[in-house]
Amino acid sequence: MATAGNSNINAKLVLLGDMGAGKSSLVLRFVKGQFLEFQESTIGAAFFSQTLALSDATVKLEIWDTAGQERYHSLAPMYYRGASAAIIAYDITNTESFERAKKWVDELQKQGNPNMVTALAGNKADLEENRKVAAEEAKAYAEVNGLFFMETSAKTAVNVNDIFYEIARRLPRAQPAQNPGGMILTNTPSEIAQSSNCCS
Amino acid sequence: MDEEYDVIVLGTGLKECILSGLLSVDGLKVLHMDRNDYYGGESTSLNLVQLWKRFGKEDTPPERLGLSKEYNVDMVPKFMMANGALIRVLIHTNVTKYLNFKAVDGGFVYSKGKTHKVPATDVEALKSPLMGLFEKRRARKFFIYVQDYDESDPKSHEGLDLNKVTARDVLSKYGLEDNTVDFIGHALALYRDDSYLDQPATDFVKRIKIYAESLARFQGGSPFIYPLYGLGELPQGFARLSAVYGGTYMLNKPECKVEFDENGKAIGVTSEGETAKCKKVVCDPSYLPEKAKKVGRVARAICIMNHPIPNTNDSHSVQIILPQKQLQRKSDMYVFCCSYSHNVAPKGKFIAFVSTEAETDQPEVELKPGMDILGPVEETFFEIYDRFEPTNQNEDDGCFVSTSYDATTHFESTVIDVLSMYTKITGKEVDLTVDLSAASATE
Ligand SMILES: Nc1nc2c(ncn2[C@@H]2O[C@H](COP(=O)(O)OP(=O)(O)O)[C@@H](O)[C@H]2O)c(=O)[nH]1
Ligand SMILES: [Mg+2]
Numbered sequence: 257m258a259t260a261g262n263s264n265i266n267a268k269l270v271l272l273g274d275m276g277a278g279k280s281s282l283v284l285r286f287v288k289g290q291f292l293e294f295q296e297s298t299i300g301a302a303f304f305s306q307t308l309a310l311s312d313a314t315v316k317l318e319i320w321d322t323a324g325q326e327r328y329h330s331l332a333p334m335y336y337r338g339a340s341a342a343i344i345a346y347d348i349t350n351t352e353s354f355e356r357a358k359k360w361v362d363e364l365q366k367q368g369n370p371n372m373v374t375a376l377a378g379n380k381a382d383l384e385e386n387r388k389v390a391a392e393e394a395k396a397y398a399e400v401n402g403l404f405f406m407e408t409s410a411k412t413a414v415n416v417n418d419i420f421y422e423i424a425r426r427l428p429r430a431q432p433a434q435n436p437g438g439m440i441l442t443n444t445p446s447e448i449a450q451s452s453n454c455c456s
Numbered sequence: 457m458d459e460e461y462d463v464i465v466l467g468t469g470l471k472e473c474i475l476s477g478l479l480s481v482d483g484l485k486v487l488h489m490d491r492n493d494y495y496g497g498e499s500t501s502l503n504l505v506q507l508w509k510r511f512g513k514e515d516t517p518p519e520r521l522g523l524s525k526e527y528n529v530d531m532v533p534k535f536m537m538a539n540g541a542l543i544r545v546l547i548h549t550n551v552t553k554y555l556n557f558k559a560v561d562g563g564f565v566y567s568k569g570k571t572h573k574v575p576a577t578d579v580e581a582l583k584s585p586l587m588g589l590f591e592k593r594r595a596r597k598f599f600i601y602v603q604d605y606d607e608s609d610p611k612s613h614e615g616l617d618l619n620k621v622t623a624r625d626v627l628s629k630y631g632l633e634d635n636t637v638d639f640i641g642h643a644l645a646l647y648r649d650d651s652y653l654d655q656p657a658t659d660f661v662k663r664i665k666i667y668a669e670s671l672a673r674f675q676g677g678s679p680f681i682y683p684l685y686g687l688g689e690l691p692q693g694f695a696r697l698s699a700v701y702g703g704t705y706m707l708n709k710p711e712c713k714v715e716f717d718e719n720g721k722a723i724g725v726t727s728e729g730e731t732a733k734c735k736k737v738v739c740d741p742s743y744l745p746e747k748a749k750k751v752g753r754v755a756r757a758i759c760i761m762n763h764p765i766p767n768t769n770d771s772h773s774v775q776i777i778l779p780q781k782q783l784q785r786k787s788d789m790y791v792f793c794c795s796y797s798h799n800v801a802p803k804g805k806f807i808a809f810v811s812t813e814a815e816t817d818q819p820e821v822e823l824k825p826g827m828d829i830l831g832p833v834e835e836t837f838f839e840i841y842d843r844f845e846p847t848n849q850n851e852d853d854g855c856f857v858s859t860s861y862d863a864t865t866h867f868e869s870t871v872i873d874v875l876s877m878y879t880k881i882t883g884k885e886v887d888l889t890v891d892l893s894a895a896s897a898t899e
Contacts, residue, residue, distance in 0.1 A: 439557050
């Protein structure tokens with residue numbers, strides 16, 4: 257959930273979309289500035305934390321990748337739990353992946369919280385010569401469904417930072433206090449110190 | 457699917473998910489399947505509509521109970537000891553990162569027809585109405601001895617070698633009365649029957665220490681914590697751990713038939729006409745019923761209420777243990793209650809569970825002593841389910857079958873089963889010496 261305090265915002269962001277759309281690649285590009293032609297699932301990462309400094313707020317994104325559980329439609333409800341933002345990705349060279357992205361939008365509307373900031377990412381924009389999904393079509397769909405739309409390339413980095421920053425800009429600055437928050441058990445004293453300044 | 461795996465896990469109950477997670481972290485190639493289209497198997501949490509369906513009720517839940525999706529009703533309700541084995545596993549694997557916990561308000565015990573807060577320290581013993589004046593002092597001395605007991609410091613042993621003397625010997629040294637022994641053994645040391653009295657006292661003393669240390673940890677009114685949104689979050693968290701380390705997940709797979717070679721050794725699992733090969737199979741007893749035997753039955757009631765359980769200081773989450781002797785039964789009865797404060801029900805609603813090892817075929821009658829302390833209930837579901845234990849030799853067949861969940865309201869026995877299965881599967885022990893003092897809570 258996004259929590260605000262002195263313009264410090266913590267938000268969970270989840271990636272959705274079919275296998276092969278480039279979700280893990282988008283995260284890797286954004287967090288590490290890398291791109292791998294044969295991207296294996298990012299082993300061992302619970303999620304990535306990335307702090308974005310905006311003019312009016314510092315936004316700490318906790319970015320959750322699917323860990324491959326989307327492959328056989330086995331994402332757990334906990335994946336969506338408490339998410340304040342989502343990127344739904346498809347591959348612009350693959351019509352089916354766009355159709356499936358629409359299914360993910362439906363799923364998110366069922367499972368997620370209604371105020372979620374949602375982006376639609378038409379990924380692999382560098383493969384213009386193989387394009388199968390017109391940008392106008394995706395844009396029109398996004399508008400009707402209250403998403404914002406960008407075409408990205410994890411390979412060339414086009415629009416990758418932009419889409420994450422745009423999400424951060426759109427997150428509500430102040431949110432009503434959530435149901436009495438629980439505690440997260442942590443392992444390292446430093447982590448405690450870090451996160452204890454987030455909530456007031 | 458037609459690949460070869462080190463281990464195929466069947467069923468996404470908590471035990472199977474913890475094992476799947478640990479094995480994937482070890483670098484083994486794991487395929488995890490479930491016949492249901494949801495995570496958790498027997499240890500899932502259901503919304504109201506699912507609960508209605510599960511108990512075969514006609515029509516739909518009444519409106520007065522609130523929104524279905526705000527319910528997360530555990531099918532195996534249990535609390536977690538704040539310093540107990542499951543917390544160690546959660547921290548060891550970092551699965552804590554996926555979960556939010558909240559302390560449980562109260563730990564109570566039923567004695568002579570009434571519920572009382574369980575006293576776990578010398579200070580609390582002196583305040584407790586459970587004991588008379590002189591008994592309080594004796595209990596206080598006993599608690600001080602347990603608190604100061606340090607295995608490596610013989611000076612703290614007061615001349616008792618806990619590996620040699622029994623729990624009964626220790627208790628009689630302090631001259632404690634039967635009623636006191638009853639709540640210490642069942643509500644503090646969390647034994648399910650009285651056989652511990654004749655066992656070496658080491659385990660007994662350790663259990664009381666864990667209770668007291670857990671109680672001190674989060675300044676709650678009990679030594680327990682519980683995840684927001686219910687226990688169904690736990691298997692999902694461990695499944696994610698397994699996936700993050702390369703485990704493959706498939707829900708909604710019908711059949712899941714284990715295939716054997718001519719020597720009776722498991723070699724794969726077939727579903728929907730495809731067979732995945734493997735070296736070992738891990739599963740709950742429902743996937744290999746021929747390799748398990750019935751060892752008991754659990755009787756339980758699930759109740760939806762509009763109020764906390766009476767005489768529990770308004771606790772919004774609470775455990776009450778009704779020791780066997782207090783009820784003239786062979787096994788203890790457990791009452792577990794949680795509510796909207798842990799996001800398992802809509803605002804103002806409470807969910808109480810009464811459970812025990814069944815001794816008759818009439819759960820309504822048998823569970824009455826526990827039901828009687830709940831006060832008025834809106835809705836009740838009664839059920840008896842069988843408990844199974846594996847009967848196979850896993851050296852021969854490569855199958856590792858978990859034991860069904862028992863009636864207790866805590867996880868200690870669950871984790872013991874998981875850790876011993878892990879050791880049988882891998883030949884290794886899980887090192888759970890995590891630094892619990894460094895591990896603490898952030899709000
Ligand atoms: N050309 C190109 N290939 C990409 C791009 N993003 C991802 N890929 C490739 O597409 C494949 C699938 O990417 P991956 O991130 O694993 O997809 P995921 O299953 O959605 O996580 C990999 O081989 C990537 O290298 C992109 O923007 N352009
Ligand atoms: Mg991926």
